[in-house]
Amino acid sequence: MSADLAMAEPPLGVRSTRSLFGHPIGLTVLVATEIWERFAYYGMRALLILYMTQQLLLAGHVESLVFFAPLKATFESMYGPLSVQATASQIYGLYTALVYFTPLIGGLIADRYLGQRRAVMLGAILMAAGEFMLFAAEPLFLPALLLIIAGNGFFKPNISTQIGNLYAPNDSRRDRAFSVFYVGINIGAAVSPLVCGTIGEVYGWNWGFLVAGIGMVAGLVIFTLSSKMLPPDSRKLAESRPVKNTPGASDTSAILTLITVAFFVIFFWAAFEQKGNVFPLWVRDYTDRSFFGLFDLKTTWFQSGNAMMIIIFTPFVVRIWSKLEAAGKEPTTIAKMIIGLGLASLSYLVLALAALTTGDGDGHGKASWLWCLAYLFPLTIGELCLSPIGLSLFSKVSPAKMVSMMMGVWFTASFFGNYLVGAIGTLWEKMPKSEFWLIVAALAGAACLGLALLYRPLQRVVHARTN
DSSP states (O other): OOHHHHTOOOOTTOSOOOEETTEEHHHHHHHHHHHHHHHHHHHHHHHHHHHIIIIITSTTTGGGOTTHHHHHHHHHHHHOSOOHHHHHHHHHHHHHHHHHHHHHHHHHHIIIIIOHHHHHHHHHHHHHHHHHHHHHOGGGHHHHHHHHHHHHHHHHHHHHHHHHHTSOTTOTHHHHHHHHHHHHHHHHHHHHIIIIIHHHHHHOHHHHHHHHHHHHHHHHHHHHHTGGGSOOOHHHHHHHSOOOOOTTOOHHHHHHHHHHHHHHHHHHHHHHGGGTTTHHHHHHHHEEOBSTTSOBOOGGGGGGHHHHHHHHHHHHHHHHHHHHHHTTOOOOHHHHHHHHHHHHHHHHHHHHHHHHHTGGGSSSOOEETHHHHHHHHHHHHHHHHHHHHHHHHHHHHSOGGGHHHHHHHHHHHHHHHHHHHHHHHTTGGGSOHHHHHHHHHHHHHHHHHHHHHTHHHHHHHHHHHHO
C-alpha cells in the first residue's frame, strides 16, 4: 500500500486520526463489534433448526408457545398441512427473511432521525435482550425472535454504512476495508457454532442461546467505549461532500441499477442460505460424520465450515484481484457478482452428485462428510465474489443522503431470498434429495444468466458513478 494512502486524511468529523495497518483505527473497532454480533447471531442460528425439530415443536413443548397457533395456521393456509420439519423450515425462513427486511426500515430511521451510532447501540441492546429471552423462557420463543429481528434492523445497515464513512469517496482502500470487515463477520460466524453449538448440543439448547447473548453484550461494550474512533453520521458527511452529477449516472439511475442488482442477489441468498436450513438435516440424517473412525463430528460444527473458508481464502481472493488489476484484467464489480452466482449453482450440483452416489437418501448408504467440504468450497468462493463486493458497491453508488436506506435495500434482497429458503425447504421431505439440490442449483444458475444478460447497462451506470 502506498504511503499517501496510508496517511490520507480522514473524512471531515472523524475525531481520531490514528491508523492501523494503513486503515483508520475505526475500522478495527467496527470489525471487533461485528465479530461479536455475528458470534451472537450465528451461534443462535446454528442451533435454531435442530432446536425446533428435536425439542421446541414436539408435543410437550409446542403447546406453550406464544403466537404459535395463529402462525402455523397462516403457514398451512398457504401450503397445506405441515410436518414438524416443514413447519421448522417455514419459521426459519420467515425469521431469517425478516432479519434482512428490517434493515431497510432501520436504515431509513437512522438516516432521518437516529444517526448510525445510536441505531447500532439500540440494535445491539434489542438483540441481546432477545438472546437472553431464548435462554430464560421457552414459551416466548417467537417474541424473542421478534426482538432479534428488530435489533438487527437497526444494527446491520448502520454498521456497514460506517465502514464506508471512514473513507473519502474515491479512496481505493474502501473495497479492501469491506473485505477485512467481511473476514471479521466470518470470524464470529466460524467460532460461534463451535462454541454455542457444542454447548447447546451437549448441555441444553438454552445454554447455547445464553452464550450467544453474552457475545452480543461484548460487542455493545466495545462499540460504546470506542465512539471517539468512529466516523460521523452520514448526514454530516453528506453536507461536507460535493454531490456528483455525472451525465447518465443521476441518483435515479443509480437507485434503479442497485435495485436491479439486488433483485438477482435474491436468488443467490435463496440458494446460499439453505446451508442453515435443510443442509443441517442433510448432515444429520444423510452424512457419515465419522472422522476417520476416531470420533463423530457434531452436526452444528458444519455451520462453521463456510466461515472458516472465508477466513482462509479471502487473502487469496484479494491477491488474485490485485494481480488481475495490475495486469488490467480485473473483473468489474458486476462481473464478480455473476461469477458468485455461478459458483453458488455449482455448489448445489455437488450436493446433487453426493445424493446420487449414495442411493439418493434411500437407505443404501450415507455420503462422506468430505462431500460437505466439496459443497462449501465453491459456495464460499461465490460468496466472496458477491457479498463483500455488493456491500462496497452499495456504499459507493448510493446517493450520499440515502446510504443507510440503500444499504437496507441490499439487505432486503436477503429478506426475499430467505423467505424463499423456507418455502423451498417445505419440499425437502417430498422428493429425492438429488432433485431437491438440483432445484436449488437451477435457481442460482438462472439468476446468473439473467444478471449476465443485463451486464452492459448496469456496469455503465456503476462506472459513471465511481469514476
